[in-house]
Amino acid sequence: MLRVHRPGLMTTVQDAGRVGAYHLGMPPSGAMDRFSFSVANLLVGNTDAHAALECTYLGPEIEFTEPAHIAVTGADMPLKINGEPVDGWTCHAVSPGEVVSFDFLKAGARAYLAVSGGIDVPPVLGSRSTYTLTGTGGLDGRALREGDELKTGAAATSAAAGASVPEELRTVHPSQVELRVVVGLASYRLVPESLAAFFTTDWRVTPDANRVGYRYRGGAIEFVDRTPPAGAGSDPANVVDIGYPVGSIQVPGGSEPIALLHDAVTAGGYATIATIISADLGRAGQSRTNDVTRFVEVTLEEALTARHELAARLTRVHEALGAG
Amino acid sequence: MAEHIVHAPFPGVFYRRPDPESPPFVNESDTVASGSVVGLxxxxxxxxxxxxxxxxxxxxxxxxxxxxxxxxxxxxxxx
Incomplete structure (x- = not known):
């Protein structure tokens, strides 16, 4: 069992996501940085089917009451066991009574703490991921609190303390990030110069940045004049309702782009001008308030190539860890 | 007495007042007790x-x- 001494700022149970209910208005939730999540699980002998803890900005302090293997990946948030610093991206054995805690965040936004056997909470629609807006999944549908107790599932025997991800396969988190996007679905609503300027603007992540979406500041977006069609609202950014892809960017009011992420609304009436490619969603989720973001246009083909490259990188981690 | 630094535990925007109309939580030369709120x-x-x-x-x-x-x-x- 895991006893939560201190919850951190926003620590939630997340897995690979609640996929398949988007048409019902249910966003996928799940780890914001899927690569780091998968690697953390791999290090402790888990699979993507196991849930881990996503620790945002400020890590929790957790006591283990049973022996377990743990690993922390993702953000550079130095891990400590009983106050002693230990390496990230590495499998560690913890003994009953030992306390896991974190130092201040150094880079990135979200660390993933995987525990052998996974965090055992009841799956909802096939996933243990927490969707706090509706109180779905996770531990009672919310972030961890002081005094919470978490059970773990049956651990695989394959975890090996000391197993470590080679440096070149770990992710780093610069404070200036480039996020690749595919233009659309409603980019026709922008004047062409404004769409061009979107890609040359330094967009700063505002404090309004969480699992639902990231709001950016730094420029303005100009929409083409028009008479709203039947069904569309009067804001120039309005369109007749459309489905929002995960990672899509909308600009209500024309000044602050919002990237919709894993816990976002699934449809609505704002023009989405571009969509962050799936391979870069993890990078988006590791950017943090006050960081600078540039959006870079790519084709759908390039987006698919990037997705395959990320999958290949995960395969290399499998191989490096001898996990096949 | 030993010097103590209060750090930002996470990134964000620092506010010295609970709201724009209220006085600051603390000012220079104020005495603070451990556990008291010094900002947002x-x-x-x-x-x-x-x-x-x-x-x-x-x-x-x-x-x-x-x-x-x-x-x-x-x-x-x-x-």
């Missing part, structure tokens, strides 16, 4: 209270009100 940081659409982890007297603010702060950044000095 806004992040993830939430305002989080920042508390001093030591007793002391505020000698210096190291960031301005409404400054963007990073995790671990020193906010104020106590002695």
């Amino acid at each position: 940081i806004e992040v993830m659409k939430m305002f989080q209270e920042i508390r001093s982890e030591a007793d002391g007297t505020v000698t210096e603010f190291l960031v301005e009100n409404e400054a963007a702060v990073d995790a671990g950044q020193p906010l104020m000095r106590l002695t």
Whole structure:
């Protein structure tokens, strides 16, 4: 069992996501940085089917009451066991009574703490991921609190303390990030110069940045004049309702782009001008308030190539860890 | 008395007042007790209270009100 001494700022149970209910208005939730999540699980002998803890900005302090293997990946948030610093991206054995805690965040936004056997909470629609807006999944549908107790599932025997991800396969988190996007679905609503300027603007992540979406500041977006069609609202950014892809960017009011992420609304009436490619969603989720973001246009083909490259990188981690 | 630095535990925007109309939580030369609120940081659409982890007297603010702060950044000095 895991006893939560201190919850951190926003620590939630997340897995690979609640996929398949988007048409019902249910966003996928799940780890914001899927690569780091998968690697953390791999290090402790888990699979993507196991849930881990996503620790945002400020890590929790957790006591283990049973022996377990743990690993922390993702953000550079130095891990400590009983106050002693230990390496990230590495499998560690913890003994009953030992306390896991974190130092201040150094880079990135979200660390993933995987525990052998996974965090055992009841799956909802096939996933243990927490969707706090509706109180779905996770531990009672919310972030961890002081005094919470978490059970773990049956651990695989394959975890090996000391197993470590080679440096070149770990992710780093610069404070200036480039996020690749595919233009659309409603980019026709922008004047062409404004769409061009979107890609040359330094967009700063505002404090309004969480699992639902990231709001950016730094420029303005100009929409083409028009008479709203039947069904569309009067804001120039309005369109007749459309489905929002995960990672899509909308600009209500024309000044602050919002990237919709894993816990976002699934449809609505704002023009989405571009969509962050799936391979870069993890990078988006590791950017943090006050960081600078540039959006870079790519084709759908390039987006698919990037997705395959990320999958290949995960395969290399499998191989490096001898996990096949 | 030993010097103590209050750090920003996470990134965000630092506020010295609970709201624009209210006086600051603490001013220079004020005495603060361990556990008392000395500011707010806004992040993830939430305002989080920042508390001093030591007793002391505020000698210096190291960031301005409404400054963007990073995790671990020193906010104020106590002695």
